[in-house]
Amino acid sequence: MKKLLLATAVAAICSYPVQAEVDISGFASVMGGKLTSGSGVALFGLEPTFLANYPTVGVYEEDWTFKPDSKFGLQMTAELTEGLTATAQLVGRGADDFDAGFEWAYLSYTLNEHWTLQAGKKRLPLYYYSDFFDVSYAYLWIRPPADNYTWQIFNYTGVNAQFNYQLSDWSVSGNIYTGREDDTENKLLSEFFGSEPVREIWKDIVGGVLSLNRDWFDLRLTYMTYQNERYSGGQRVFWDGEDTRRGNFAGLSMNIDYNNWLLLSEVNRLALDGSDFDTYLLSAGYRIQQFTPYVSYADFDSEGEKHNTTSVGVRWDFHNSAAFKFQFDDVNDKGIGNNQVAGDSKAITMGVDLVF
């Protein structure tokens, strides 16, 4: 199903070289960083580590590295006929040794001024920044705070209906989606949290997003429910005797961009099999011409796993299509025993984001 859709989208793009106009756009980030201090986790034999990106296991260590947050993306969009477009996005991440793959591949059909239908492979729009996580130029920090963006699955294959309405001064937009993801060797679960290949399946995904925008105010509500199945080392995983468990995710995000002040916030909860995983973030920035200094706090709280990150940084829009960023992160891992993730750490990261 996934392969067929991907092939269809690619074939659709390739077979219309003359008739269809193909737009190519892209984004890139070149970011380097290192730890300034870190505890590591003695229990797992883990050296001092700053886990900057959970799903792709982007880690900074004591030596300089450019891998965790560097990436490039190329997007090709072909308008096939009136209202029908095919889009493919190729993304290569340093965390995966720049092994590029199709992160998005979908067909899009504009029903009318308000509704668009899409089918194919897309990013799962769980959190506010989930679906443009890789396009760092589009947001303030070097990366969305790691403590919030921890979930191992970030794509899905399925269908999506998105809408856009204007109600007096309010712009009301959002989408409803359904699909599944079968990650045959999940990177976070296989490499970081375990030592055996883990196949992670999120099926019967049904979710929705509702956004309300007015001038300088932006409110977003998100909800998603799914069924989780897992195989570890080829063996079915059971939770309290059940081979399937349900997760329900809900989140609220509120952003303000007023008189050069930026206030960004997000509160989310995943209820998985009777346990709650709570996350929130709060960031504030102030725009002074091309410079936007900011502070940020993000928190993850569950029964066992608890950690937070305090960050300070600056974004400098030195060019119309590129921004330089510098950020300092201070991670506090409050988990005990097996609930530790990567221990405490302090790290600096800097580099350039651009779009073209």
Next chain:
Amino acid sequence: MNWFKVITLTAALAANTAFAEVAVIVHPSNAAALDQAEITRLFTGRGATFNNGNKATPLNLSESAPARADFDSKVLGKSSSQMKAYWSKLVFTGKGTPPKELNSDAEMKAAVAADANAIGYIDAATVDATVKVVAKF
């Protein structure tokens, strides 16, 4: 003497920039009423029709054209960088496509004069009878 010239020229340019007005233009046959909120809606991809129900095709100037930065800051209330970040989010998530870009006031005028659905903007000083001005900022 040379310094004097430079200063005078700089002052003249600064004054010019301060007083340069941006004219939002449509096809002469377009009778739609447009205010700043309406124009912002069309140029941020939040709407695709004029208030009389006709389809609207917004056209942008490229960043090399002087009126672009004025339009972004005076009408949309954003810097060109902020607008680029805004569109990046929409483009790479399949939620929107930015307006087509034209390189100069002359190209913009020609495009708007040739398309009954078009809406664009130019330096107010370059307006002529081929297009209709709906607002000035």
